[in-house]
Amino acid sequence: GAVVSQHPSRVICKSGTSVKIECRSLDFQATTMFWYRQFPKQSLMLMATSNEGSKATYEQGVEKDKFLINHASLTLSTLTVTSAHPEDSSFYICSAHPAGTEAFFGQGTRLTVV
Amino acid sequence: AQSVTQPDIHITVSEGASLELRCNYSYGATPYLFWYVQSPGQGLQLLLKYFSGDTLVQGIKGFEAEFKRSQSSFNLRKPSVHWSDAAEYFCAVGAVNDYKLSFGAGTTVTVRA
Numbered sequence: 001g002a003v004v005s006q007h008p009s010r011v012i013c014k015s016g017t018s019v020k021i022e023c024r025s026l027d028f029q030a031t032t033m034f035w036y037r038q039f040p041k042q043s044l045m046l047m048a049t050s051n052e053g054s055k056a057t058y059e060q061g062v063e064k065d066k067f068l069i070n071h072a073s074l075t076l077s078t079l080t081v082t083s084a085h086p087e088d089s090s091f092y093i094c095s096a097h098p099a100g101t102e103a104f105f106g107q108g109t110r111l112t113v114v
Numbered sequence: 115a116q117s118v119t120q121p122d123i124h125i126t127v128s129e130g131a132s133l134e135l136r137c138n139y140s141y142g143a144t145p146y147l148f149w150y151v152q153s154p155g156q157g158l159q160l161l162l163k164y165f166s167g168d169t170l171v172q173g174i175k176g177f178e179a180e181f182k183r184s185q186s187s188f189n190l191r192k193p194s195v196h197w198s199d200a201a202e203y204f205c206a207v208g209a210v211n212d213y214k215l216s217f218g219a220g221t222t223v224t225v226r227a
Contacts, residue, residue, distance in 0.1 A: 043220050102163055108157045110155065
């Protein structure tokens, strides 16, 4: 199957700083990628759709100024959590799909804001 | 709007016993249905998917699922559970040509020796 890689797998940052998470499609091109957030022992909630070369589409209730998404190439989308606070601590997962197939997920990034 | 319900939050099963995880969905059109498994701190691995055709779908690791349109269900089964099957299982639904998914709350499976 296709491979989606996320980096870093875990990150700890201080409150008020920003942190960037990368999502790469390693063996295919992806015009669209998706970012999900997962709270402990809960399900995945779609945050936004990352669109190559254009603005991301955010789900209702997701602060676009807090969660900046950039999809500058066909293999890379980044999620930047700006001015992070402890309540932003979570597990963030991205997905991407080769043309005509199902979505493949990255390994996830555990963000802890202290 | 699409939604997924997994009624069982936690299931404990003995190794070697059979396992069934329930999934009900709400969707206005023909759904794409998926089952994913997640180990602690890891991403999601696709177990199986249903797009169309045969309503009994075979997946990896000995899992199968049956799509029942009349019941809006897509239950996952495994005849004989192994200790390595202990994990979190998510049912998800998506639209045709729209790859964003709606997930159920998940079912935690514990396997006892």
